[in-house]
Amino acid sequence: MSVYVVGHKNPDTDSIASAIVTAYLLNKWREKGCGLLKIDEEAVPAKQGEPNPETAFALETFGVSVPETVTDVEGKKVVLVDHSELTQAPENLDKAELLGIVDHHKIGDVTTPNPILFVNFPVGCTGTVLKLLFDWTGVEIPKEMAGLMLSAILSDTVIFKSATTTELDKKVAEELAKIAGVDDITKFGIELKAKLSAVDNLSAREIILRDFKDFNMSGNKVGVGQIELVDLNLIKDRIDEIYEEMKKMKEEGGYHSVFLMLTDIMKEGTELLVVTDDPSIVEKAFGVKLEGKSVWLDGVMSRKKQVVPPLEKAFS
Secondary structure: OOEEEEOOOOOOHHHHHHHHHHHHHHHHHHHHOOOOOOOOOOEEEEEOOOOOHHHHHHHHHOOOOOOEEOOEOOOOEEEEEOOOOHHHOOEOHHHOEEEEEEEOOOOOOOOOOOOOEEEEOOOOOHHHHHHHHHHHHOOOOOHHHHHHHHHHHHHHOOOOOOOOOOHHHHHHHHHHHHHHOOOOHHHHHHHHHHHHHOOOOOOHHHHHHOOEEEEEEOOEEEEEEEEEEOOHHHOHHHHHHHHHHHHHHHHHHOOOEEEEEEEEOOOOEEEEEEEEOOOHHHHHHHOOOOOOOEEEEEOOOOHHHHHHHHHHHHHO
C-alpha cells in the first residue's frame, strides 16, 4: 500500500508542489532511516484537481510530472499538505489513516485518533515549511524540488507582495533560487504569475473556480475565490458575466455568500466581487459599504490573512 500525499481541492501551485516535494522528502527519510515520519511504504504525490496554467508552467520548467488524481482516500494512508480543513480534504478522510499534515494555514477541523506528524508555521507558503524540513533532517535538495518550492513561495506570497509574506519566506526563496538556477527571482515570479492572467479561454465559472475555497463561517456556507492578474483591465469586460455566474453558484450550492477576489498584482489591491444574503457583512468586515457588485480593497492581496479572517469575524 502506498502513502498518498495530497493537497486541497481546486489545487494551486503550493498545493501540488508541496504534494510532490513532501512525497520526495518522505521517501528520502525512508531510504536514510531518518526524519520525522517513518513509513514503510512508498509515498506518492497526488492532486484533487487539474493544475492551473501557473502550476503547469512550474512543472514544465523544472521537468516534473503531473501527479495522479486522488479525490477519495477511503482505506488509504494519507498525508495532507497545504490544508487541514475537511471542506478542502479528499472524500472519506475519516475512513483513511491520516499520518501527517504539513501546512501554513490556520488549524482546521481535521482530527485524528492517534498522534501524527503535524508541522504548521505562520509563513507565506507550505514550500517554506518544507525547505526547513529538508534542512533539519539533512536531506539534499535537488534542482527540480528547489524549483517547485520556489515557484510555490512566489505564487503564494504574490512575489513577496502579500501580507502573508515573512522574512523567512524571502530568505528561503533566495536559497532555493540558487539551487534551482534562477538568477532573477522577481523576473521569474512575474513570468510565473502572468500565466494566471490568461483567462480568455476560460468560462466564467472556470475563472471563479480556479482558486476557490469553501468555508463554514458561524454556520454559514461561504465561498471565497481569487484570481490574480497583472492588470484588472484583462477581465473588466467580463465582470457582469462573472457576477451572474456567481449568483448561479450561490443558489446551486446553497451559499450565504460568494466572494471573488480580482487581485491586481501591480496595483497591489483587490476588487472584491460580492453576492450575498447580507450586504452589511462587507462593511462589517472591511469598513467599506457595498454599493453595487464590488468594492475596491487597497493593499489586500491575501485571502488567507486579509479576507477570510475579517469575514469570519463579521459573521460571528
